[in-house]
Amino acid sequence: MVKITDVARHAGVSPSTVSYALSGKRPISEETRQRIEASIRELGYRPHAGARALASSRSNVLALVVPLRAGIHVPVVMQFAVSVVTAARRNDHDVLLLTQEEGEEGLRRVADTALVDALIVMDVQLHDARLPLLRALDRPSVLIGFPAAADGLTCIDLDFKAAGELCVERLAGLGHRVVALVGSPPEVYVRGTAFAQRVVEGFTAAAHRNGLSSSVHPCEASPAAARRIAEQLLREHPALTGVVVHNEPVLEPLIDAFEQLGLRVPGDLSVTAICPDEVAEGLRVPVTSIALPSAEVGARAVELLMRKLDGADVPGATLLAPRLTERASTAPRNAP
Amino acid sequence: MVKITDVARHAGVSPSTVSYALSGKRPISEETRQRIEASIRELGYRPHAGARALASSRSNVLALVVPLRAGIHVPVVMQFAVSVVTAARRNDHDVLLLTQEEGEEGLRRVADTALVDALIVMDVQLHDARLPLLRALDRPSVLIGFPAAADGLTCIDLDFKAAGELCVERLAGLGHRVVALVGSPPEVYVRGTAFAQRVVEGFTAAAHRNGLSSSVHPCEASPAAARRIAEQLLREHPALTGVVVHNEPVLEPLIDAFEQLGLRVPGDLSVTAICPDEVAEGLRVPVTSIALPSAEVGARAVELLMRKLDGADVPGATLLAPRLTERASTAPRNAP
DNA sequence: TTCCCCCGTCGAAGCGCTTCGACGTCACGC
DNA sequence: GCGTGACGTCGAAGCGCTTCGACGGGGGAA
Known part of the structure; x- marks a missing residue:
């Protein structure tokens, strides 16, 4: 193994000079640096990670x-x-x-x-x-x-709040006036991560700002729950034309349910989602989405x-x- | 930071004894070891990874x-x-x-x-x-x-050869007499990894051993190619009832093609594949498969x-x- | 011209650990 | 009863690097 003293000897300087040339923590003359770098290349020197970590208390x-x-x-x-x-x-x-x-x-x-x-x-x-x-x-x-x-x-x-907003803004921009958020399972709002709430905040704020009629629906992560939500939405909000989905596993069954209920996506209903691109792309109807x-x-x-x-x-x-x-x-x- | 000398002092031994107690590279009396371990716990000692690596030339x-x-x-x-x-x-x-x-x-x-x-x-x-x-x-x-x-x-x-064999053995065990291998794209056999050939070897060997009629078909990774292969198979091997697929992206389109051609899976045609479980499980007809x-x-x-x-x-x-x-x-x- | 300071370099002191050789003690065999 | 190991422990010497203080020399300010 070639070490810093070998480089130093080869370049005709002291080990500390080699160290400083490498780290730049003290000025080294251009000429000396050149010589050191040449020696390093010639000898194939690599500083020992453990030694470096020990001396500098940085492991990198x-x-x-x-x-x-x-x-x-x-x-x-x-x-x-x-x-x-x-x-x-x-x-x-x-x-x-x-x-x-x-x-x-x-x-x-x-x-x-x-x-x-x-x-x-x-x-x-x-x-x-x-x-x-x-x-x-x-x-x-x-x-x-x-x-x-x-x-x-x-x-x-x-920024999940901004994501919720952006979904709504997009739908509003397309002329939709009645929108719904199909969110995460109820328990997520209780003990999960905070992002679920933030989506709701953004969704609601943007809907108000744009004068849209809006509703929020937590949803279990099951096809049956998706089906139920779809039916409920049609029943309670017949004028609904825009849906934001923040619930990956429900995305596909939900769209299926809507279509079975006679609503074409995107013909009758526009859908945006917050989910990974792979999920959004892998569906029968690729979904307009925001990914992490x-x-x-x-x-x-x-x-x-x-x-x-x-x-x-x-x-x-x-x-x-x-x-x-x-x-x-x-x-x-x-x-x- | 608490170091080995601190532990040594606390336990009333020398640093080397602590080191040996930790590494077990030399015998240490039960009593001393107990004392050292107690000190380690009490002080919350953790050996410094860099120092250890430097001294032992092992970074772990x-x-x-x-x-x-x-x-x-x-x-x-x-x-x-x-x-x-x-x-x-x-x-x-x-x-x-x-x-x-x-x-x-x-x-x-x-x-x-x-x-x-x-x-x-x-x-x-x-x-x-x-x-x-x-x-x-x-x-x-x-x-x-x-x-x-x-x-x-x-x-x-x-063991891709054994995998090829196993697929055939399974089909043979189910009574199938005419089988085909739908393999990787042609170029894989030329410059890819060696596993493609090994599957072919295993497939062929097991087919012979079981007295099956067999054929091998490299296949491009496109739905169109899958369709073509399916048609070709039906035309050239009308008695075909077993297919082994070693080509992930083609698996789904191939099964679709067979069904469109009037063959039900597994009613008329049994399919086994070599592919990740996620792929095999995600299909409309979950496929019997061998995963890495x-x-x-x-x-x-x-x-x-x-x-x-x-x-x-x-x-x-x-x-x-x-x-x-x-x-x-x-x-x-x-x-x- | 003198003093000071900065630049570029050196030497030495560790960083915290492992490991080697040495040493005292004890038990055992002859 | 004494030599002989084995056992358990210690001290010291590094492992290869960084960093601190020091120092000589040169340039600028006074």
């Missing part, structure tokens, strides 16, 4: 905690992980993969052993058991998602962490603007 | 290189990654996530900086550019998949690596036995 590794829960859309997680790795590499860091399964103990382990400099935690719950630990840890972290109490934490997520921008979330999360590692202050909350992808499920309202 | 981290190519089934990759992490943790190791994108440079970097002790490389191609590097690296690796020349490497994968056992591959890959790290010899090739999951697409042949 980030931990990424990925969820395993059922109901998590796997391709989204993967896409996110890849974007984190890519962004980390751009910042000269590597990524250590942890599973939710390891729990708090895993977080504490990698932090306390100084294996990682910072942590990214996905799939944060409203009352996540890891929050106190994350606050107490001596290394920075970024959470994907917003817990109930986010004080002292740095969180990032899609996983690549952007990953990149931004890493950037936040880098700033924190640099000792900079970062905003506690980062909300990413929703982007709506137009597909086949939306159309202008039929002239009455 | 494995690299996992995941593919990004289009056409890779993401949930399978994820499942695999999770099983690697789980198995690694069981062996007191962590997992560093690398993307294919980083290429050879990435492998070299994590190996040469001693960031990782060993590597797992997914999605190995027949003539993978990384093979020479992997051979030259001073740390052990395990490849998922078999390249053309696997000498000097350790590889693991589903990703969880098992992950666990076994880690075990192989552990043995290599221990200096033990391991087999160059590990073939995992296929397991066929019975679903709705297979039935006994109709009495003629």
Whole structure:
């Protein structure tokens, strides 16, 4: 193994000079730097990660905690992980993969052993058991998602309120006057993550702002429940022409139910959804939708962490603007 | 930060004794060990990963290189990654996530900086550019998949030949006498990974062994191609009642085509496939299939690596036995 | 011209751990 | 009864890097 002293000898300088040339933490003359760089290339020198970590108390590794829960859309997680790795590499860091399964103990382990400099935690719950630990840890972290109490934490997520608004704005723009939100299962509003409520807020606010008649309907994640909601909507809101769906598993059965009840999508009914692109695209009628921008979330999360590692202050909350992808499920309202 | 000297002082022993108590590399009296363990708990001691890596030249981290190519089934990759992490943790190791994108440079970097002790490389191609590097690296690796020349490497994968056989055996057991293999696109047999050929070998061997009439049909990954193949099969092999499909994207259109041509699955035609469970389950007619056992591959890959790290010899090739999951697409042949 | 300071470099002191050789003690065999 | 190991523990020497203080030399300000 070639080490820094070998490079130093070869370049005719001291080891510390090589170190400074590499890190840029002290000025080194152009000429000397050139010579050192040449030696490094010639000898094929690579600094030993462990030694570097020990001396500098920086491992240049980030931990990424990925969820395993059922109901998590796997391709989204993967896409996110890849974007984190890519962004980390751009910042000269590597990524250590942890599973939710390891729990708090895993977080504490990698932090306390100084294996990682910072942590990214996905799939944060409203009352996540890891929050106190994350606050107490001596290394920075970024959470994907917003817990109930986010004080002292740095969180990032899609701006679900804006997403709810955007869905409505789109429908309003197409001339729809009566809209409904088919939301997550009731229990999600009670104990899930906060995003469900935020969608409702945005939906309702935008509907009012646009003078639309609107209603909100939590919905179990079953085809039968979808069917029931569809019937109820037609019964109670016969003038309904726009639906926003924030409930992935229900999306397909719901559209099926509407069509069986004689409503064509998008002919009679326009549908927008908040769901992963894969889901929206995989349906018989591809659905106009807003996806969690996983690549952007990953990149931004890493950037936040880098700033924190640099000792900079970062905003506690980062909300990413929703982007709506137009597909086949939306159309202008039929002239009455 | 509490360090080993703190523990030593607290327990009234020397640092080296603490180290030996932890590693078990030298005998320590029961009583002393108890005392040390109590001190560790009381002080909340965690060995510093960097220091440990430097002193022992073992980082206890494995690299996992995941593919990004289009056409890779993401949930399978994820499942695999999770099983690697789980198995690694069981062996007191962590997992560093690398993307294919980083290429050879990435492998070299994590190996040469001693960031990782060993590597797992997914999605190995027949003539993978990384093979020479992997051979030259001073740390052990395990490849998922078999390249053309696997000498000097350790590889693991589903036994695709046995999988081809198993599909045929199953059909033969149900009384089918005329079978066909709808395989991968032609180019895969030329430059892809070796598994496509092995399926053909197994398919053919088992068909002969069972005295079946059989034929093999490479197939482009398009619905049109599927349709063409279906028509061709009916024309050329009117007595056909069993089909093995080794071509994920074609599976659904092929079954559709058969049904449009008047053949019910499984009434008139039994279908078995080699594809991920998610794909097999997601079809209108859930398909009896053999999946790549990703969880098992992950666990076994880690075990192989552990043995290599221990200096033990391991087999160059590990073939995992296929397991066929019975679903709705297979039935006994109709009495003629 | 003199003083000061900054630039570029060096030497040495760790960072926290593992590991090797050494040493005292005790039990056992002859 | 003494030699001989094995056992249990210690001390010290690194592992390869970063970083701090120091120092010589040169340029600008006074």
